Amino acid sequence: MRSLIRLDRDLRVDIVRGFALWAIFVNHTPGNVMGAVTPRNYTLSDATEAFVLLAGYAAGLAYGIVMDRQGWFFAASRVLGRVFTLYVAHIFLLVVFTAQVGFSAERLDAAAYLDELHLDPFGADPYRALLEALLLRYQPSFLNILPLYIVVLAMFALAMPLMRRPWLMLGLSAALWLVAREMGLSLPSWRGEDWFFNPLAWQLLFFIGCALGYRPPGGRPIVLPWRRWAGALCWLLLAAGAALTVLIHFQWDFTLARLPAFAPWLAAIDKASLHPLRLATMLALTYLIAHLVSRDAAWLRSDPGLLLALLGQQALPVFCAGIALSFLGRLALEASDAWWMQAVVNLLGAAALVALAVLTAWYGAEKRAPRRPSTPGLPAGAPADRG
Template identity: 70%
Template structure:
């Protein structure tokens, strides 16, 4: 496993992205006991916020380098190529997930699967549902993260030149965020209720990640320096979030009865769809503490316990897609029995399968890069014409996060 991990990257990013993928798998299985200890139960930010912030960081790092070397149009074309890859992956996952859930609903006589996972339109209007899904206007449950990422990357392709002026980029992004929350802007959906993850709100977190990831040639990167008062503020914010989470999701009766009406309304308005400021602030506080208290050279990031998460984080797209399908299998298994033997089986077999998929993907990528590197000397030995373009194995650096999900 260790031989498949690319060590010349910021392994903190890969570890937390892999951890987020595992948490998403766990949270998508109703009745999973591990779901009781995931971050969504204790703070106003969870794996999705982590995933989006790190996706922005990887995009700013990888494509910012391409832009500085080969220009904006070339870099934008690379981004749109990634958008197309994500779109194809989303449609493939939609077909697999719909077939998986539909077959299970028929065989197990469980119509509730279709209703709960919002796949019932395929039973009522299959052709219209397919069209709306292709247009990203219809997103069944669990299939709304990739459409969000697709739109964010498309926005990034246009805004990429602003990476060189991070405060202008963040100012424009913040203005769109405020306008979105003020005027309830959203992208159109088939249901008319808007997107589950509103890209116009989530783009602010994504572009913060882009600004942090970009490394200007010959200049200092955009950073937030260590300050004791910022550490104290971050810790206080996280403590406040713990209380708010417990009241909002587990003890709302206390919030209604004992809190002032204004405060209770504020808690009730903490939404995830358009990235409520409290959720945004919580994620930024977590990122600030992690960046300053976990050194890039931390030995544990290269240890055996972190290795599966680092490997999954480096192969995020196939792991995410597989995790969606496996989580439904885990749900069916726990509906057969939710006692500790089945709990143990689901929570060991699932991550093991995801790690295996990551390992196979990494191995294939290593073999492909080796073949490309070997092609260059072979072409030279065969007498390539003078001035011919060299064979480039990978225009992105090894630490670029090109394979981000």
């Protein structure tokens, strides 16, 4: 397995992304006890913020090199090719997820699944629902992260040259985020609701990642040096966020009863349009990890670290599989919530994600490997006679 992991990359990025993908699987499985150790329970940000920020980092690093070597047009065409891949993956996941939820709802006589996961339009108006899903104007629950990624990556294809002027890019991105939040701007949806993740707001986190990932030729990338006071502020923000998270998710009745004037402000810490506290929390975590975890730390290359890195390096198939498996895990936990079922769901779920990552990495390595000569009797590695 180690041979399938690209060790020349910054493993901190891959490990954090792998952990985020595992957390997405766990958090989308209701009743999973492992949800207690995921970041949403002790920070104001969660796996989604990490996923979007690191997607931007990877885009800035990879496509920035292509742009500087082969020009913006070619790089933009590569980005749009990735957009198409994400779109196909989203539609495939939509079909699989809808089929398994619909089949389960029929066999178990549990129509509540369709209502809860916003799949009821497929029963009332299936043809229109399918059309709107293809247009990304209809997004059932759990199927709203890839549409966000598709839109911000398409925006990146147009804005890519601005990476050479990162502060201008970040200023324009922050202005769009602020306008979207203050004016309630979002993309239209079929049934009148706003997108669960507003791309006009979440693009800021993506473009921050782009700015951090881009390596200008002959220039200096954006580096925020370590300052003790900045680190102290980050820890203070995380501690305050942990306290607010407890009040919001675990002590809401206490908050309403004892802090009635404070409750509306807490309730306004929204995820849809990337509340400033959620954004600040993700940036604080990024700053601390970047400076307190050495890029050459030995534990990054330990077996657990490499398992997470492998998941992070095969993010798209692992994400899709995690969403599909999460509903199967839900069905299992609803059948039995015993400790052994919790163990089966989590162990088999994690094993399936790792197995898929291994298979995808192996297939990618085989595609990149030099082709062997097809001439009969020619020794492996010997040049074929082209005369």
